Amino acid sequence: MYLDNSATTRVNDEVLEEMLPYFNEEFGNPSTLYSIGRESKKALELARQRIADSINAKSDEIIFTSGGSESDNLAIKGIAFKLQKKGRHIITSEIEHPAVKETLYFLESLDFKVTYLPVYENGIIKIEDLKEAITPETILITIMHGNNEIGTLQPIEEIGQIAHDNGIVFHTDAVQTFGKVEIDVEKQNIDLLSVSSHKINGPKGVGAIYIKKGIRLVPLIHGGGQERGIRSGTENVPGIVGFGKAAELACSNLEEHAQKQSKIRDEIIEKVLDKIPEAYLNGDRNQRLPNVINFRFKAIEGESLILLLDANGYQTSTGSACSSKTLEASPVLTALGLDPVDVHGSLRISLSPDTGDFDVDDFVDVIAKSVERLRQMSPLWNNDLDYNKIVGRK
Numbered sequence: 001m002y003l004d005n006s007a008t009t010r011v012n013d014e015v016l017e018e019m020l021p022y023f024n025e026e027f028g029n030p031s032t033l034y035s036i037g038r039e040s041k042k043a044l045e046l047a048r049q050r051i052a053d054s055i056n057a058k059s060d061e062i063i064f065t066s067g068g069s070e071s072d073n074l075a076i077k078g079i080a081f082k083l084q085k086k087g088r089h090i091i092t093s094e095i096e097h098p099a100v101k102e103t104l105y106f107l108e109s110l111d112f113k114v115t116y117l118p119v120y121e122n123g124i125i126k127i128e129d130l131k132e133a134i135t136p137e138t139i140l141i142t143i144m145h146g147n148n149e150i151g152t153l154q155p156i157e158e159i160g161q162i163a164h165d166n167g168i169v170f171h172t173d174a175v176q177t178f179g180k181v182e183i184d185v186e187k188q189n190i191d192l193l194s195v196s197s198h199k200i201n202g203p204k205g206v207g208a209i210y211i212k213k214g215i216r217l218v219p220l221i222h223g224g225g226q227e228r229g230i231r232s233g234t235e236n237v238p239g240i241v242g243f244g245k246a247a248e249l250a251c252s253n254l255e256e257h258a259q260k261q262s263k264i265r266d267e268i269i270e271k272v273l274d275k276i277p278e279a280y281l282n283g284d285r286n287q288r289l290p291n292v293i294n295f296r297f298k299a300i301e302g303e304s305l306i307l308l309l310d311a312n313g314y315q316t317s318t319g320s321a322c323s324s325k326t327l328e329a330s331p332v333l334t335a336l337g338l339d340p341v342d343v344h345g346s347l348r349i350s351l352s353p354d355t356g357d358f359d360v361d362d363f364v365d366v367i368a369k370s371v372e373r374l375r376q377m378s379p380l381w382n383n384d385l386d387y388n389k390i391v392g393r394k
């Protein structure tokens with residue numbers, strides 16, 4: 001049972017089928033004029049239209065990239081370099097994906113100033129904090145739509161409104177929400193938006209950025225002038241075709257998928273909190289993605305729990321794929337103000353439309369037994385010992 005769909009997803013069969021001819025039969029370069037090139041160009045433009053339609057954009061506002069990370073880099077560096085004479089201040093949140101956070105650290109090394117808004121216990125920024133952070137130097141607000149670790153949703157429509165009231169460009173990383181939560185770039189006041197194919201049952205290594213008409217930015221990749229000069233390099237036609245199909249499938253069935261997944265999500269949350277002592281949900285209970293759950297269990301080491309669940313046939317994760325490699329305390333969970341020992345005992349469960357029939361009771365049972373077993377071995381969970389004393393807390 002694969003339950004780590006926030007990390008990546010399986011390519012949908014229909015998506016794969018639509019991609020295949022573009023590897024060999026229709027291998028033309030979309031920038032050429034003869035018929036096989038024109039076929040590739042047609043496929044490229046259909047995919048562009050599908051992405052545009054799904055977020056209420058126009059097709060010439062969509063630029064294809066190599067994925068969510070590149071789109072984030074292009075949005076942030078592209079605006080920073082373009083507008084640096086106007087100002088050098090950027091506002092973001094404390095729980096951005098590394099593709100945003102590391103890009104901002106890089107810009108700080110070039111003397112840009114960045115404000116990181118706190119997200120408090122529920123994992124959501126406060127609009128008041130945003131208003132206070134704005135200065136005459138602020139050129140960009142970049143705040144994610146849905147968080148990849150805890151699943152919380154930020155109030156992007158309001159954020160966009162405030163940005164525009166103050167003449168500031170607004171970028172949002174919508175990699176986790178695209179195809180799962182309604183996005184309307186007009187209504188939600190979005191200037192730049194990042195999306196990725198492999199989080200919505202499309203292929204890896206392809207993504208897109210929405211750039212509102214009239215917004216100018218500096219390209220990261222210079223070359224032959226593809227993608228209106230904003231992203232040079234021959235397009236990944238098979239990947240883009242797959243992405244377009246995946247977007248169409250996800251967005252045309254969005255309501256149905258969201259309902260199905262949030263039902264399973266809510267059942268898991270209820271049963272885990274009910275059955276397991278000292279279990280907590282990370283992030284706001286309601287303002288969250290339909291497919292993401294993040295728990296923490298007192299006195300549990302997340303990695304051990306993941307391994308036990310895997311041994312029982314459930315593939316889940318602790319923190320994000322990015323931070324689990326380094327074994328550092330998750331910066332996202334730390335930003336919720338949790339005790340440092342508590343951030344290590346987290347479990348992320350992320351569903352997808354193809355999650356299929358799901359025996360929630362069995363799954364919750366396996367989690368409960370695993371947690372109990374680990375606690376029996378944990379010095380932090382020994383009734384004879386004072387937990388707070390062990391972790392050095394009064």
Ligand SMILES: *Cc1c(COP(=O)(O)O)cnc(C)c1O
Binds near residue numbers: 173175
């Ligand atoms: C996965 C992810 C990214 C990176 O996308 P890639 O296509 O893997 O580069 C960026 N932001 C968020 C929120 C993500 O979940």
